[in-house]
Amino acid sequence: xxxxxxxxxxxIAIPLIxxxxxxxxxxxxxxxxxxxxxxxxxxxxxxxxxxxTILYTLMGVSSYIILTADASQDEINKAxxxxxxxxxxxxxxxxxxxxxxxxxxxxxxxxxLWVLVFLMIKSFYEINKVAAYLNVPYIVWMTFAGYLNxxxxxxxx
Numbered sequence: 025x026x027x028x029x030x031x032x033x034x035x036i037a038i039p040l041i042x043x044x045x046x047x048x049x050x051x052x053x054x055x056x057x058x059x060x061x062x063x064x065x066x067x068x069x070x071x072x073x074x075x076x077t078i079l080y081t082l083m084g085v086s087s088y089i090i091l092t093a094d095a096s097q098d099e100i101n102k103a104x105x106x107x108x109x110x111x112x113x114x115x116x117x118x119x120x121x122x123x124x125x126x127x128x129x130x131x132x133x134x135x136x137l138w139v140l141v142f143l144m145i146k147s148f149y150e151i152n153k154v155a156a157y158l159n160v161p162y163i164v165w166m167t168f169a170g171y172l173n174x175x176x177x178x179x180x181x
Contacts, residue, residue: 028092035091036084042111043080046118047073053122063175079165082158083111089155090148103147110140127177134173138166 047053054069090103114137121130141163149156 032088035088036081039080039083039111042115043076046115050118050122053118056122060176061179063172066172075165079162082161086148086155086158089152093151095151099151103151106144106147110137110144113137113140127180131173131177134170141166
């Protein structure tokens with residue numbers, strides 16, 4: 025199969041742009057993160073943009089693999105709907121957490137996101153295993169984010 029560089033670029037750009045916009049909306053987030061009581065193992069603030077850049081890039085590559093896969097259009101559409109839903113839910117989480125400081129609600133929202141990511145990975149796996157595996161770091165990071173979110177909620181009530 026021939027690589028469609030334009031489509032690959034668009035697929036990678038979409039989650040990165042979502043991340044940049046979320047970052048702009050929550051631009052003071054790392055200041056808040058530094059001020060709240062954090063659980064053990066909380067990483068330094070600089071790690072978050074690095075991790076998210078990698079995760080969004082992997083998401084984009086995996087979406088490209090799904091869009092160009094040799095699968096039925098129904099399967100691809102189902103997988104890409106889950107991808108889009110989780111991207112929207114992902115986009116909203118930082119606003120709830122950082123802008124509104126709704127730590128408990130954010131934790132519940134993160135659980136919802138985790139389920140969507142799990143379902144997306146499962147759907148991707150049925151089409152292309154590599155596309156699914158590219159999102160394993162994402163769900164691992166979401167699990168760690170859940171620990172951090174729950175810890176911050178419990179320590180800052």
